[in-house]
Amino acid sequence: MATELELKLMVQSEYLKSASEFLDEFCLLSKSETATRQATLSLMNGYFDTEDATLMQAGIALRIRAVNQKFIQTVKTRGSNRVGMHARGEWEWIIPNDQLDLSLLSEVPLPESLTDMAWSRQLLEVFRTDFERQVWLIEENGTQMEVVCDAGKVTSPYGEDAISELELELKAGDETGLYCFALKLAKQFPLQVSTVSKAQKGVRLKQGAIEFPExxxxxxxxxxxxxxxxxxxxxxxxxxxxxxxxxxxxxxxxxxxxxxxxxxxxxxxxxxxxxxxxxxxxxxxxxxxxxxxxxxxxxxxxxxxxxxxxxxxxxxxxx
The missing domain is CATH 1.20.120 (Four Helix Bundle (Hemerythrin (Met), subunit A))
Known part of the structure; x- marks a missing residue:
């Protein structure tokens, strides 16, 4: 399991080009050898749950991602609250095709409500996310991060929603470095902090409800x-x-x-x-x-x- 700590930034689609150009230039001018532009990815993702959202209500997201002829099964937990940041447990497995392998979930500490696996007989693909991901590896003042720019959409039988965002994921250092670099971005083009994950966007299309903190x-x-x-x-x-x-x-x-x-x-x-x-x-x-x-x-x-x-x-x- 990896613990994922990231800062998600909402960027309107008309400013994504400015974001990409700034990050390219930052890497070009950086003195760090680890600051590099990576290959752009086309990501297709199916999210699975029951009709009545058993997994989401338990704080679990289950998906299969297809990228470069490879299939990755992922489980993410809601994790701990870090005041406007995402701190989540994440498990990933390479699988041979686009079919779920539920035996792998034995490695995940599922909440008690899910341990009998009865819900697994009612699983279906409830929504999809399809987007292009640009990727940069950034090092700034001792903080190493992966910065991604995602553009695409979430689709379900209940409608669709746009994906237009940056994510700064901490690789080494602490979250102060994430905020400092995010502020550098915010002074170049308009952005806002977001707490809504792609999975939450998909669920919202069906439920039509906004999820508030307790x-x-x-x-x-x-x-x-x-x-x-x-x-x-x-x-x-x-x-x-x-x-x-x-x-x-x-x-x-x-x-x-x-x-x-x-x-x-x-x-x-x-x-x-x-x-x-x-x-x-x-x-x-x-x-x-x-x-x-x-x-x-x-x-x-x-x-x-x-x-x-x-x-x-x-x-x-x-x-």
Whole structure:
């Protein structure tokens, strides 16, 4: 098993070319021999579950990926929460064809609700993800990461959703390096932090529901409340573009206001400035509201700065 720690960044499709060009140039100018552009991959993935989403409800994603005439069976767990990051257990096996080998799951510590394997008789392919993946190996200030740019779509009998994102996966070092490099990207082109995995996108097409973090109890610490409102902000932001519904800017602004009450002054002031910008953009009748917001760099920069501070405060020394 590998533990996967990654930072997922939402990038509108019109900015993917800028992202790719910047990463190419970064590798070209880098003094590190490990900073290189890798081969571009076309990835076809089938995700399996029962009709009533038994695996997803237990925090398990099961897929088969086809790449370069090779089939890879993967299990991912929901894993631990790292405040806007993905920290998951991952198991992978090379298999001879596109048929599931469920005997391999004996290596996975399945939740108790799944150990009898009764669910396996009702498995079906519930959705697909098909996308092109550009890959860069990056080394920055002692942190080694794999940066991927994914463009494609999720499809199911219930509809489809776009895939347009960057993922920064930690290979060596710590997550501070991921955030520092993500901030470097955010100053070059617009992006935002996302907590929605490709598997969650597929499930959402059927269920039509937005998945929110669990709300802390009344006795929770200020730090726990700030982590909660931060993730609510991220969830609503992604949902606003998925649903193409600008009315969701209202719960976004509410979550930002709640978050600002929990944070040091410098971050609260950044959120207040963002809120003023959103209000002004709403009042500008000559603009497409969602396109105008997608074009701004300050949202993503603020998301990353607060996310980095929250992770340091929760799991290390905050400064």
């Amino acid at each position: 709300k802390p109890n009344a006795a929770a610490s200020t730090l726990a409340l700030s982590a909660y409102w931060y993730e609510v902000w991220l969830v609503y932001w992604e949902a606003m573009f998925f649903m193409k519904d600008e009315i969701l800017i209202q719960p976004i602004r509410h979550s930002m206001a709640q978050l600002a009450r929990c944070l040091p002054t410098r971050f609260a002031q950044s959120l207040d400035r963002l809120d003023e910008i959103y209000q002004q953009t709403l009042q500008a009748e000559d603009k497409d509201f969602l396109s105008a917001l997608a074009a701004r760099k300050d949202t993503g920069i603020t998301m990353l700065e607060i996310g980095q501070w929250l992770n340091q405060a929760s799991y290390g020394d905050a400064h």
